[in-house]
Amino acid sequence: MKLVPLGDKIVLKQCEAEETTKSGIVLPGQAQEKPQQAEVIAVGPGGMVDGKEVTMLVSEGDKVIYSKYAGTTVELDGEEYIIVRQNDVLAIVK
Template identity: 40%
Template sequence: MIKPIGDRIVIEPILQEDITSGGIILPESAKEMLEEGKVLATGAGVFRDGQRVAPEVKAGDKVLYSKHVGTPVKVSGKEVLVMHESDILVIIS
C-alpha cells in the first residue's frame, strides 16, 4: 500500500452499477455527477499557523467526491485515486 503525505487521501472508487435492480440499463448521461469511494489511507494533515491539522476522514470511511478529481494510481493491480482532502464533499454514515 502507499502512504499519502500532507492532506492527500487514497480512495478506492466504488463502481456504480450500469443496470438498476429492475433491469433498466442506465446511460452514462443518467449517472450522477458524484462518485462514491472508500478511504484506504490518509496523510498526517496540513500545517496551519504552525500546528498540524489532522484530516477529518479516516481509513474505512465511505465518501462522496466530484467526478474528474484526483490522480489515478495503480497499486498492486488495483486502481485507486489520490486526491486532496478538500476534494471530498461528504462522509456517508
C-alpha cells in the first residue's frame, strides 16, 4: 500500500532525530523537540489548486524543512507520515 497525494500535496516521512549540541553532547531522539526535517516520499501532480496553477518543485527522496504547524499526520501500515502542501515546504536541504 502507498499514498498517492492529490494536487499540491506532498507525503513526508520525518527524519530520525539524533543530534549533537554545539558543546558536543549527543541527545537521543526522545529527549528533544522533533526536528522539522523530513524526507519526501511522494509528490502530487500539481496543476490547478484552488484556482491557481502550481508547479511542483520538490522530488521524491529530497530532504526538506517544512513549516512547524503545517501538515496532517497519517498512519499507514504502522508507519507515520506527514502530508503537507508544497507551500509549507520552506527549503530543500542539500
